[in-house]
Amino acid sequence: MFIAMNRFQINKGREADFEKVWQDRDTHLKEVPGFMNFHLLRGPEEETYTLYSSHSVWASRDAFEDWTKSEAFRKAHANAGDTNGIYLGHPQFEGFEVVQTVE
Amino acid sequence: MFIAMNRFQINKGREADFEKVWQDRDTHLKEVPGFMNFHLLRGPEEETYTLYSSHSVWASRDAFEDWTKSEAFRKAHANAGDTNGIYLGHPQFEGFEVVQTVE
Numbered sequence: 001m002f003i004a005m006n007r008f009q010i011n012k013g014r015e016a017d018f019e020k021v022w023q024d025r026d027t028h029l030k031e032v033p034g035f036m037n038f039h040l041l042r043g044p045e046e047e048t049y050t051l052y053s054s055h056s057v058w059a060s061r062d063a064f065e066d067w068t069k070s071e072a073f074r075k076a077h078a079n080a081g082d083t084n085g086i087y088l089g090h091p092q093f094e095g096f097e098v099v100q101t102v103e
Numbered sequence: 104m105f106i107a108m109n110r111f112q113i114n115k116g117r118e119a120d121f122e123k124v125w126q127d128r129d130t131h132l133k134e135v136p137g138f139m140n141f142h143l144l145r146g147p148e149e150e151t152y153t154l155y156s157s158h159s160v161w162a163s164r165d166a167f168e169d170w171t172k173s174e175a176f177r178k179a180h181a182n183a184g185d186t187n188g189i190y191l192g193h194p195q196f197e198g199f200e201v202v203q204t205v206e
Contacts (some may be wrong), residue, residue: 003142003144019203023203037204039104039204043180044197044198051197053140055106086139099143101141102130103140103141
């Protein structure tokens with residue numbers, strides 16, 4: 001199992017705008033082989049920004065990487081909307097392999 | 104739903120020791136109200152360390168915070184083992200609220 005996270009620093013006061021971008025997006029994820037689930041996460045508030053993270057779970061790293069090269073990926077990122085002034089810096093990608101599970 | 108993550112910077116060459124500490128731990132998590140699942144995640148390798156993250160999913164932030172004040176929490180952290188030289192710096196806690204879900 002593989003978890004792909006992208007960390008976003010969102011300028012204070014723009015949180016609702018950022019969440020709306022994601023709500024309005026058609027991700028096409030459900031059609032993608034190996035896709036398990038997606039969550040948008042709101043993290044801690046820092047002095048100048050609020051941390052968010054996109055969080056998607058995949059059957060394997062390969063399934064995720066295949067998706068990033070696909071037409072479905074291109075479509076999901078084609079209409080990111082008007083994000084002017086929402087972001088403080090670039091998103092930071094982190095991929096994680098599951099090494100232990102307790103359920 | 105709430106996701107609690109703790110980020111660990113593990114010195115290069117000590118990854119197996121770190122994973123063993125977690126494998127040998129009796130977390131008692133299954134008995135805890137509101138606990139959904141736990142994963143230990145291995146993230147990207149940086150120049151001087153490998154990033155790991157503990158990742159637990161809870162019914163709510165309250166359920167997680169109740170656990171941190173409980174006897175089960177104290178037990179889970181009582182025997183962290185010999186971690187001498189494993190860590191580069193302190194773990195960094197981040198709590199995330201789920202704001203959108205695609206399944």
